[in-house]
Amino acid sequence: MSILSVVPAGVVTGDNLRKLLNYAKEHKFAIPSFNCTSTSTVNAALEAARDAKSPVMIQFSNGGGAYFAGKGLDNKDQTASIIGSVAGAQYVRAVAKAYGIPVILHSDHCAKKLLPWFDGMLAADEAYFKLHGEPLFSSHMLDLSEEPKEENIEICVKYLKRMAPMKLLLEMEIGITGGEEDGVNNEDVDNAALYTQPEDIWDIYREFSKITDLFTIAAAFGNVHGVYKPGNVKLHPELLGKHQEFVKGKLGTADSKPVFFVFHGGSGSTAEEIKTAVEFGVIKMNIDTDTQFAYWMGLRDFYESKKAYLQSQIGNPEGADKPNKKYYDPRVFIREAEKGMIKRVHQAFKELGSANTL
Numbered sequence: 001m002s003i004l005s006v007v008p009a010g011v012v013t014g015d016n017l018r019k020l021l022n023y024a025k026e027h028k029f030a031i032p033s034f035n036c037t038s039t040s041t042v043n044a045a046l047e048a049a050r051d052a053k054s055p056v057m058i059q060f061s062n063g064g065g066a067y068f069a070g071k072g073l074d075n076k077d078q079t080a081s082i083i084g085s086v087a088g089a090q091y092v093r094a095v096a097k098a099y100g101i102p103v104i105l106h107s108d109h110c111a112k113k114l115l116p117w118f119d120g121m122l123a124a125d126e127a128y129f130k131l132h133g134e135p136l137f138s139s140h141m142l143d144l145s146e147e148p149k150e151e152n153i154e155i156c157v158k159y160l161k162r163m164a165p166m167k168l169l170l171e172m173e174i175g176i177t178g179g180e181e182d183g184v185n186n187e188d189v190d191n192a193a194l195y196t197q198p199e200d201i202w203d204i205y206r207e208f209s210k211i212t213d214l215f216t217i218a219a220a221f222g223n224v225h226g227v228y229k230p231g232n233v234k235l236h237p238e239l240l241g242k243h244q245e246f247v248k249g250k251l252g253t254a255d256s257k258p259v260f261f262v263f264h265g266g267s268g269s270t271a272e273e274i275k276t277a278v279e280f281g282v283i284k285m286n287i288d289t290d291t292q293f294a295y296w297m298g299l300r301d302f303y304e305s306k307k308a309y310l311q312s313q314i315g316n317p318e319g320a321d322k323p324n325k326k327y328y329d330p331r332v333f334i335r336e337a338e339k340g341m342i343k344r345v346h347q348a349f350k351e352l353g354s355a356n357t358l
């Protein structure tokens, strides 16, 4: 049985989203989630997914959403981030089905100070739900990992109650992802905070389960956003196995992987680390930095190879009067950036085991 016999192509939400995540869990693969900031990066992710025969997740960060709407737009009270994330979601909805693949539409880290952004997206979900019987997005992330655990859980539960009637999934974070996110610098946080404890996972699981099963946990196992020279923070994906065992014991279930885990900071991780994480119940891995670099490399390589054609509107090595329009047309050079990103996206499907599952 392939995925497309379980869920349809296009944006999947609610029951179909649950089916897709369970399918990934049963078949021991994870779905990559790419941070997108434009129609160009969305298209690159969708094109690669179609060609790799894989489901895919598209996510907008707070800054990525604002960028989608335009850097010239004022982001006072999160207006640009709300408008851009909603516009991005509507764009994905408009094209996803044409690519013939299931797409999960998600929003990334939302810290406490960014809750107005979350509220704005939820309002758009509710409006969409009234018209179509499903939310605009498939899922959203709340990242209250900087707050005390009790408060983190309390705020998540409050939002889960608003999301559950729409069958909108919540991703939450416990423990801290190192590196940088949304301009918050986590490069010097206490090492222990970078590794979540099993008891914390159970506290979350227990409270959330009272409301819905549509939630995922981004537990910290030494994850870092960005790519850095190897340092003292080491990735320990095997810790996720301990969390699964602990929750399994508490539940007394036969299911050896009751928790859906999310892997943040996918860039720069080794194939082996990714494999171990998937083995212990990761069903989603975020990738941003590596696709950013791949997009840039596509453009850089194009510029380097066509440099002599890109200096003036007229005149290149083929003649002083030759026009260069077909080199400086953004559809040409941005396409080269997309090709760079597409290559890196393919690598993610392969490493996560989601290629050829449709």
Ligand SMILES: O=C(CO)COP(=O)(O)O
Binding pocket: 035, 108, 109, 224, 225, 226, 227, 263, 264, 265, 266, 267, 286, 287, 288, 289, 290
């Ligand atoms: O976790 C991420 C987005 O939430 C992506 O992390 P990287 O930029 O390290 O791939």
Ligand SMILES: O=C[C@H](O)COP(=O)(O)O
Binding pocket: 035, 061, 062, 063, 064, 108, 109, 180, 181, 182, 183, 225, 288, 289
């Ligand atoms: O949090 C991590 C993501 O990579 C988002 O990054 P960003 O805030 O630069 O868009």
Ligand SMILES: [Zn+2]
Binding pocket: 109, 143, 145, 173, 176, 177, 181
């Ligand atoms: Zn975080």
Ligand SMILES: [Zn+2]
Binding pocket: 109, 177, 181, 225, 264, 265, 286
């Ligand atoms: Zn992240």
